[in-house]
Amino acid sequence: MRLLLDTHIFLWYIAGERKISESILAMIRDPDNQVYLSVISEWEIIIKHQLGRLPLPASPGVYIPAQRRRHRIDVLSLDEDAVSALGELPAIHRDPFDRMLISQAMYHGLILVTVDRVVMKYGDVMNVRMLLAN
Secondary structure (H helix, E strand, O other), X not given: OEEEEOHHHHXXXXXXXXXXXXXXXXXXXXXXXXXXXXXXXXXXXHHHHHXXXXXXXXXXXXXXXXXXXXXXXXXXXXXXXXXXXXXXXXXXXXXXXXXXXXXXXXXXXXXXXXXXHHHHOHHHHOOOEEEEOO
C-alpha cells in the first residue's frame, strides 16, 4: 500500500497523538507499506511555524526531515505533472495545500490519509483513493 499523509496526520503521528485510529496507525507502521510526506506539507508546516501557529521543538527545516527519517516516511517531491493535475480538481476545497496533496495523490496513485471530511469528498468525484484516519 502506498500512503500519502495529510499534514495533520503526520504531525499527530510523530507527536504520538491518539487522534488516529489503530487500523491507520498499523498501516503507517507496516514496513511493507510505502508512506510519504509531501514537500507541500513541509512547506505548510514551515509557514505555520513562522506565523507562530505551530510550535515545534526545533527548527522545522531540521525537525521535519529528522522525524520523517525516524518514522521511515519518504519524501514526495513536487513535480510539474502533479501540479498540472490541479486543473482537473473541482472547487470542493479551497485550501491550496490540501488541493495540492489531493492532486499529488491522484497523479501518483497514492492513498491520501486524512481526517478532513471536505477533502474526502474528492474520493467520490475524482480518481483519488482516501482513508479516513479517525
